Amino acid sequence: MNNSDEPPPAQGQRVPALRAWAKRNFSRLIYFLLGASNRIRLPTPSVLPIAGAVVGLYSGLAAGLFSNLIGVMSGITFSAAELASALKPQRLRTLMESLSSARWHLEYALVGVPLALGALLLARVIEPGGPRDEVKRRLRLLALLTLGGLSLYYPLVGLAAVNAVFGHAHNLPAALPHLPWWLVLLAPTLGGLAVGRLLRDRPETHGHGLPEVVRAVKSGANVVPADRGLLKLIASAITIGSGGSAGREGPIVYGGAAFASSVGRVLGFSRRELSILLACGAGAGISASFNAPIAGAVFAMEIILREFELRVFSPIILASVAGTLVSRGVLDEAPMLNRVNYELVSGRRWAACARACSCS
Numbered sequence: 001m002n003n004s005d006e007p008p009p010a011q012g013q014r015v016p017a018l019r020a021w022a023k024r025n026f027s028r029l030i031y032f033l034l035g036a037s038n039r040i041r042l043p044t045p046s047v048l049p050i051a052g053a054v055v056g057l058y059s060g061l062a063a064g065l066f067s068n069l070i071g072v073m074s075g076i077t078f079s080a081a082e083l084a085s086a087l088k089p090q091r092l093r094t095l096m097e098s099l100s101s102a103r104w105h106l107e108y109a110l111v112g113v114p115l116a117l118g119a120l121l122l123a124r125v126i127e128p129g130g131p132r133d134e135v136k137r138r139l140r141l142l143a144l145l146t147l148g149g150l151s152l153y154y155p156l157v158g159l160a161a162v163n164a165v166f167g168h169a170h171n172l173p174a175a176l177p178h179l180p181w182w183l184v185l186l187a188p189t190l191g192g193l194a195v196g197r198l199l200r201d202r203p204e205t206h207g208h209g210l211p212e213v214v215r216a217v218k219s220g221a222n223v224v225p226a227d228r229g230l231l232k233l234i235a236s237a238i239t240i241g242s243g244g245s246a247g248r249e250g251p252i253v254y255g256g257a258a259f260a261s262s263v264g265r266v267l268g269f270s271r272r273e274l275s276i277l278l279a280c281g282a283g284a285g286i287s288a289s290f291n292a293p294i295a296g297a298v299f300a301m302e303i304i305l306r307e308f309e310l311r312v313f314s315p316i317i318l319a320s321v322a323g324t325l326v327s328r329g330v331l332d333e334a335p336m337l338n339r340v341n342y343e344l345v346s347g348r349r350w351a352a353c354a355r356a357c358s359c360s
Helices: 009-037 044-078 080-085 089-100 106-125 132-166 172-178 181-199 210-219 226-241 249-266 271-290 293-305 310-331 349-359
Strands: none
Touching (some): 044 181, 044 249, 044 271, 044 310, 106 132, 132 310, 210 249, 210 271, 210 293, 226 249, 293 310
């Protein structure tokens, strides 16, 4: 009998031994990781910067939503005649080019989705009981907020591309001389009536927005309901889009702080931490709206918190940078405020400037 094709006994015994060793050590690794996960703690100082980044993400989305709502209202109000040509081949080609050139930033999903799914898996693996329940709840909430932000980001990018063709690029001051007089009078009137009807039963949403946030932080209440923030954004978008007189910084500050207030209360933060998170939302709203992350962070620390301590620096900076990154993807490089070119022709204008400063 020829046994030349059979493996030697030593080699036949080595493979099962290696498999048993690998299985035994893999089981030990799993038990070690499970035990380590049950010892995880998420103290507030470590959660606050992460929560600030999530608040910045949603503040950037709110800024993009606000700007696009203004573009939709402006396009419907003052470009209704152009909507009839929307199905023309040339306009459709322009729309496809706008969609293809939009900044989709797929890397956000490639990074955010695995992190969020990993946090959900970790929250499921951790055993319940004691302080671990708070860890599980915070992990689950932050992961769901991240996934929700990503699910809102890409539709907003598409809406911004559509607005760039049909409404967002509408320049109202340049179009005013070419509009019929009755539309110039009727559009702001109808917009004001719509906003008045929308806010008639919600007097608490009246006001600029910024003083209300400063008052909430100063009083220690730190409660700015999220529904009020969303309602103020919608009402302000209708006002601005229909040609009314309103500013953009107040509503976006209020909207960012309202979302931050809701997130902070759900995460169980203290009053002091809630005030920091409200400043994160307000600063991220300014950063996202005006593409100015440093100015937004300084605004949050100087106007909202009125302090420059190190513990408030990291969450506010993370929120401002996250808001700016998201809004640049949604709004592209379109400025919210157009710069007015000014040239000093004569030195005599300094006298007029000095007189204006002395009078003020």
